Amino acid sequence: MNDAPPIFSVRNLSKSFGPVQVFSDINLDVTQGEVIGVIGPSGCGKSTLIRCLNMMEIPNGGQIFFRGRPTTANFRGRNGSIGAGELRRKVGMVFQQFNLFPHKTVIENVIEGPVVVLKEPRQEAMERATELLRSVGLADKRNAFPNHLSGGQKQRVAIARALAMRPEVMLFDEVTSALDPELVGEVLNVMRKLAEGGMTMVIVTHEMAFAADVADRVIFLDEGTIAAEGSADAVIHKPTQERLKRFLARFHA
Amino acid sequence: MYSWDFYTVFQSWDLFLYGLWLTFVYSVGSIVLGVIFGLIVCFARLSKVTLFSAAARVYLELFRCMPLLVLVLWFYYALPMLTGMSIENTTAALLALSLYVSAFYAEIFRGGIKAVDSGQHEAGAAIAMSHVQIMWRIILPQAAKKMLPAFINQSVIQVKNTSLASVISVAELSYMGAVVNGDTYRPLESYTLVAVLYFLLLFPLTQVADRVEKKLRLSD
Ligand SMILES: Nc1ncnc2c1ncn2[C@@H]1O[C@H](COP(=O)(O)OP(=O)(O)OP(=O)(O)O)[C@@H](O)[C@H]1O
Ligand SMILES: [Mg+2]
Numbered sequence: 001m002n003d004a005p006p007i008f009s010v011r012n013l014s015k016s017f018g019p020v021q022v023f024s025d026i027n028l029d030v031t032q033g034e035v036i037g038v039i040g041p042s043g044c045g046k047s048t049l050i051r052c053l054n055m056m057e058i059p060n061g062g063q064i065f066f067r068g069r070p071t072t073a074n075f076r077g078r079n080g081s082i083g084a085g086e087l088r089r090k091v092g093m094v095f096q097q098f099n100l101f102p103h104k105t106v107i108e109n110v111i112e113g114p115v116v117v118l119k120e121p122r123q124e125a126m127e128r129a130t131e132l133l134r135s136v137g138l139a140d141k142r143n144a145f146p147n148h149l150s151g152g153q154k155q156r157v158a159i160a161r162a163l164a165m166r167p168e169v170m171l172f173d174e175v176t177s178a179l180d181p182e183l184v185g186e187v188l189n190v191m192r193k194l195a196e197g198g199m200t201m202v203i204v205t206h207e208m209a210f211a212a213d214v215a216d217r218v219i220f221l222d223e224g225t226i227a228a229e230g231s232a233d234a235v236i237h238k239p240t241q242e243r244l245k246r247f248l249a250r251f252h253a
Numbered sequence: 254m255y256s257w258d259f260y261t262v263f264q265s266w267d268l269f270l271y272g273l274w275l276t277f278v279y280s281v282g283s284i285v286l287g288v289i290f291g292l293i294v295c296f297a298r299l300s301k302v303t304l305f306s307a308a309a310r311v312y313l314e315l316f317r318c319m320p321l322l323v324l325v326l327w328f329y330y331a332l333p334m335l336t337g338m339s340i341e342n343t344t345a346a347l348l349a350l351s352l353y354v355s356a357f358y359a360e361i362f363r364g365g366i367k368a369v370d371s372g373q374h375e376a377g378a379a380i381a382m383s384h385v386q387i388m389w390r391i392i393l394p395q396a397a398k399k400m401l402p403a404f405i406n407q408s409v410i411q412v413k414n415t416s417l418a419s420v421i422s423v424a425e426l427s428y429m430g431a432v433v434n435g436d437t438y439r440p441l442e443s444y445t446l447v448a449v450l451y452f453l454l455l456f457p458l459t460q461v462a463d464r465v466e467k468k469l470r471l472s473d
Contacts, residue, residue: 054379056375056378056379075383075384084378085381085383086381087381088378088379088380088381089381092379092380093379095372095375095376095379097372099370099372099373099375099376100376101373101376101377101391102395103394103395103398112380112382112390113380113381113382116382116386116390117380117381117382117386158376161380162379162380165380165381
């Protein structure tokens with residue numbers, strides 16, 4: 001078990017958009033069951049980094065290994081590498097803007113992946129989706145359309161939709177940033193429950209208290225590199241770097 | 254004072270009915286073919302392969318910048334000289350009408366697809382759907398809703414445009430109007446009847462378009 005390769009091994013990863021270098025030479029391991037918080041100033045590349053993990057962005061240099069296997073941006077992998085298609089079946093992602101399918105009901109949103117991608121029988125997928133919706137507290141909304149839901153409810157459906165693929169790791173990109181303050185808690189609670197259940201998670205967030213609470217490890221991304229890394233306590237409560245201190249000061253104020 | 258005489262032209266009701274039928278056939282035929290060609294051109298235009306998107310652009314500009322009347326004449330009189338194969342007037346008319354409208358449909362489809370939030374594509378990709386699955390199951394259903402009013406509008410114009418097939422003697426409604434006029438020397442009645450028949454054909458369609466548009470506006 002301890003010899004098993006990490007879920008993600010990121011090696012010397014770099015990414016630029018045209019002439020703009022977002023980050024370079026990023027190294028990072030995500031091991032089974034670990035919850036990693038990613039923090040950093042706006043525009044530092046947090047989204048870009050976790051979007052590379054499921055090949056939503058194609059890195060310019062370096063490598064990402066999934067359970068020891070190299071990944072490629074092609075939908076299908078070859079010669080032992082994992083293609084984007086297989087990778088995304090195992091890596092769930094939740095977005096800031098929910099991105100629910102507005103022409104489908106809540107339960108149709110949740111079963112879309114299992115039925116269309118995993119080819120699960122519809123009935124089976126429905127039963128599991130109902131179970132998942134119950135676990136995020138939305139069993140009664142299964143036949144509603146997304147535009148009849150609050151932001152917090154939408155985001156919980158989006159989490160259920162990602163979980164329906166039975167992912168081995170979940171990526172969260174500022175999933176509470178678009179929510180009214182009073183709706184943030186219900187989404188964080190779902191995520192906390194997931195973390196307690198042993199799910200491996202990479203969470204980009206501006207919720208410092210939450211990160212300090214659930215993350216096993218926190219990464220401070222700044223000026224294109226991992227500028228600080230360590231336990232939540234060390235990074236968020238006892239920062240040493242000047243820039244990290246100044247960044248955190250904005251949240252304590 | 255002009256004395257109206259619809260009785261004479263009504264005696265040719267079978268001609269009008271046949272013309273109306275052909276107008277209907279050419280409308281439906283060119284709209285169906287136009288949708289098929291339009292989808293192909295639209296996807297080519299959106300393709301990342303430069304050859305496809307460049308070819309699609311040429312196609313779009315060509316057919317959008319040429320009068321339909323000229324196209325109809327060109328396909329009937331000029332194309333056979335280029336290919337050495339004779340072409341029926343019916344085929345030439347259907348071809349010109351279909352290709353012409355396909356260019357407008359392609360742009361309407363493209364506009365609808367572009368109007369779908371890019372997050373939708375990402376959400377599909379995040380649950381490992383392929384590009385084709387995302388397009389058919391996620392993007393197109395939403396795009397269809399957004400482009401429906403423009404699509405119906407273009408189709409109404411298309412029904413009227415079938416009248417241009419009369420210049421190469423396709424016996425659709427307006428051609429039959431001319432025929433009856435030639436037989437009866439009653440241009441006022443002949444063409445008034447033609448106009449009324451076009452109106453009766455299209456009025457229900459525009460009403461449906463208005464209804465659909467109102468419904469769509471309510472639903473989001
Ligand atoms: N598709 C793109 N094309 C060009 N530049 C991009 C693109 N996506 C991101 N960038 C740029 O890359 C940099 C990093 O963006 P990214 O979204 O990863 O930052 P972030 O840390 O997630 O910021 P935020 O906290 O505001 O979400 C920014 O300067 C951004 O402008
Ligand atoms: Mg971001």
